[in-house]
Amino acid sequence: MQNSEVFILAIESSCDDTAAAVLHNDKVLSNVVANQLIHNQYGGVVPELASRAHQQNIVPVIDAALRKANVQKEQLTAIAFTQGPGLMGSLLVGSSFSKSLSLALQIPLIAVNHMHAHILAHFIDEEGFDKPEFPFLALTISGGHTQIVKVNGFFDMEIIGETTDDAVGEAFDKSAKILGLPYPGGPLIDKYAKEGNPKAFAFTKPKVPGLDFSFSGLKTAILYFIQKKKLENPNFIEENLNDICASIQYTIIEILMDKLKLAVKETGIKQIAIGGGVSANSGIRTRLKESESKYGWKTFVPKFEYTTDNAAMIGIVGYQKYLSNRFETQAVVSKARIQF
Numbered sequence: 001m002q003n004s005e006v007f008i009l010a011i012e013s014s015c016d017d018t019a020a021a022v023l024h025n026d027k028v029l030s031n032v033v034a035n036q037l038i039h040n041q042y043g044g045v046v047p048e049l050a051s052r053a054h055q056q057n058i059v060p061v062i063d064a065a066l067r068k069a070n071v072q073k074e075q076l077t078a079i080a081f082t083q084g085p086g087l088m089g090s091l092l093v094g095s096s097f098s099k100s101l102s103l104a105l106q107i108p109l110i111a112v113n114h115m116h117a118h119i120l121a122h123f124i125d126e127e128g129f130d131k132p133e134f135p136f137l138a139l140t141i142s143g144g145h146t147q148i149v150k151v152n153g154f155f156d157m158e159i160i161g162e163t164t165d166d167a168v169g170e171a172f173d174k175s176a177k178i179l180g181l182p183y184p185g186g187p188l189i190d191k192y193a194k195e196g197n198p199k200a201f202a203f204t205k206p207k208v209p210g211l212d213f214s215f216s217g218l219k220t221a222i223l224y225f226i227q228k229k230k231l232e233n234p235n236f237i238e239e240n241l242n243d244i245c246a247s248i249q250y251t252i253i254e255i256l257m258d259k260l261k262l263a264v265k266e267t268g269i270k271q272i273a274i275g276g277g278v279s280a281n282s283g284i285r286t287r288l289k290e291s292e293s294k295y296g297w298k299t300f301v302p303k304f305e306y307t308t309d310n311a312a313m314i315g316i317v318g319y320q321k322y323l324s325n326r327f328e329t330q331a332v333v334s335k336a337r338i339q340f
Contacts, residue, residue, distance in 0.1 A: 006077045006322055009101075010315030011062065013094030014086025014114045016050045018057035021311035022069035026125040026319055029069035031305060031312040034061050051089030058097050065311070076107055078327075080318025083111035084338035085144070091334035099330055108327040110318045113338055114309075115140055118275035119151060120320065121306040121313035132273045132300045137263055139256065141284070142276035143169030143186075146213050148263050149340075151273075154320045159340055160267070161211025161259055168252060169278045171215035175222050175248050179237055189245045190281050196246030201225070203251040211263055213255065222248060249283050257287060264297065273300035280307040 004025070012019040021031040034057040066073060081098035084091055095111075102109040119138040123131050138149040138157075146168045148161035166174075169186060176185020203221055206214045226244075229236040237244065264270055274288060279302065288299045306313055321327075 006319060007071055007075050008110075008315045008318045008322065009062070009065070009073075009076050009079050010112075010311040010318055011058070011079070011081045011094045011098050012114075012117075012309055012311040012314045013054045013058065013090050014082045014084070015090060015309055016045045016053070017309045018054050018061050019309060019311035019314075020058075020062040020065035021315045022065050022071050023124075023312065023315035023319055024069075026123060026316060028124055028126070028312045028315070029071065030065045031310055032061050032065045032068065033308075033310055045087070047087045047089055050087055051093055054090050054093035058093060062097075073101075073105060076105060078102075078108040078110055078318060078322050079105075080110040080112050080314050080321070082114050082117070082314055083332065084335035085114055086336060088334065088336045091336065095332070095334045099332070103330065108322065109330070109332065110321045110326065111328045111332050112314045112317045112321070113340070114314075115145060115147070115340060116157065117313035117317045118142070119149060119157065119273065120154065120317050121275055121302050122273050122300050123154075123320070124303075124306060124312060124316045126303055129303060130300060132271050132298075135267075135269055136271035136273055136300075137260070137267065137269050139260060139272065139274045139279075140276045141168045141256070141274065141278035143167060143173065143278075145276060146215070148211055148259060150267060150269070155324075155326075157340065161213065161263060163213040163215065164208065165214050165216040166219065168213070168215060168256065169276075171219055171252060172248075172278065172281075174219050178219075178223050178226050179241065179244065186278065186281070189249055190283060192242045192245035193249040193283060194246075196242030196244070198246040198250035200240070200243035201247040203247065205251060205255050205258070211259055211266070213259060215252075215255075218251065218255075249281070253283050253287050256284065257291070260291075261295070264295070270295075270297045271300070272297050273302075275302060275307065277308045280304060
């Protein structure tokens with residue numbers, strides 16, 4: 001099999017972003033994302049609206065990705081798509097299109113686990129970004145997931161710690177909602193935190209044994225804290241917004257770092273890579289980089305556009321699966337929940 005000229009069309013539709021990318025081997029030629037702004041007015045993603053928007057966006061997005069890459073569909077070697085996890089209606093749009101195009105072009109079909117893709121995005125050939133060596137620890141943090149994964153190889157991964165309730169992204173967004181900030185609130189907390197004092201207000205870190213996480217108690221503590229302070233001073237949030245955001249973000253980052261330090265101690269692995277939408281957070285990126293000199297870690301932070309949901313990360317997994325002939329038949333099905 002000729003591996004020097006592999007062109008992968010990758011499609012991502014797990015939640016509310018329709019994305020398509022074209023990769024030449026492990027190099028990204030195009031990475032196009034169509035966002036769905038309609039959800040902002042509802043304060044969260046509405047699944048039915050998401051799947052309808054995917055149906056509207058998928059053809060224009062794929063066309064744009066092929067044009068930007070200057071690749072004809074007849075040149076494609078394989079099609080990779082997100083099988084799961086995600087919203088079922090959204091996943092079905094991407095998988096149905098992928099299966100149809102694969103059949104029409106008579107080229108291999110490759111199913112990708114969305115969470116594997118967040119981790120393996122580090123293996124995209126990108127100038128100025130190093131690739132981790134196996135084994136390494138991956139901290140995958142997003143709106144739906146918080147995991148520490150021991151990565152032994154491209155297809156040999158083991159979850160050694162995960163959230164027992166809410167994900168870290170949800171903790172950011174729900175905290176923002178408590179403060180009256182619009183959806184999505186996580187990036188706004190990051191923005192205001194830059195101007196605040198992280199030690200202004202103390203929030204208790206949850207005591208969870210081992211490498212697992214919990215964020216539900218922290219969310220409740222923040223809610224009660226704000227309610228109490230607003231009774232004392234109705235303008236408390238407006239007068240202290242930067243400090244509140246900085247204190248919330250500091251506490252969340254401390255929780256993540258405590259677990260990472262424990263994971264390094266237990267495994268002896270000092271290579272740390274982060275992935276997922278929350279890895280775009282500037283505070284987390286800064287703390288991780290500081291850990292290199294503080295703890296002797298080697299850290300890997302992905303390019304910003306590969307942190308949130310995108311198709312380039314689906315494509316790099318597709319490329320690695322292509323090299324090892326890990327293909328699917330037309331019988332493959334989307335899965336809202338998928339075995340890691």
